[in-house]
Amino acid sequence: MPFYDLKCKNCGEEFNIMAKMSERDNKQIKCVKCGSNELETLFKSINIIQSKKNNSQDCPNIHKCNGCCGH
Numbered sequence: 475m476p477f478y479d480l481k482c483k484n485c486g487e488e489f490n491i492m493a494k495m496s497e498r499d500n501k502q503i504k505c506v507k508c509g510s511n512e513l514e515t516l517f518k519s520i521n522i523i524q525s526k527k528n529n530s531q532d533c534p535n536i537h538k539c540n541g542c543c544g545h
């Protein structure tokens with residue numbers, strides 16, 4: 475299951491949650507703070523992965539993943 479960085483449109487809480495894509499699409503994910511399902515996806519993790527691609531020797535598993543695992 476993918477991780478989502480979500481921001482609650484109701485209370486502004488930002489949190490990271492692992493959920494099925496269908497759960498996100500069907501608004502079954504709820505804010506950890508207020509329980510609202512009006513959430514905005516932030517894609518923070520994806521940005522981190524992209525910015526680290528040029529610096530892939532940081533990855534401890536570089537020989538296995540070729541720098542694609544985001545570490």
Ligand SMILES: [Zn+2]
Binds near residue numbers: 508510
């Ligand atoms: Zn909230």
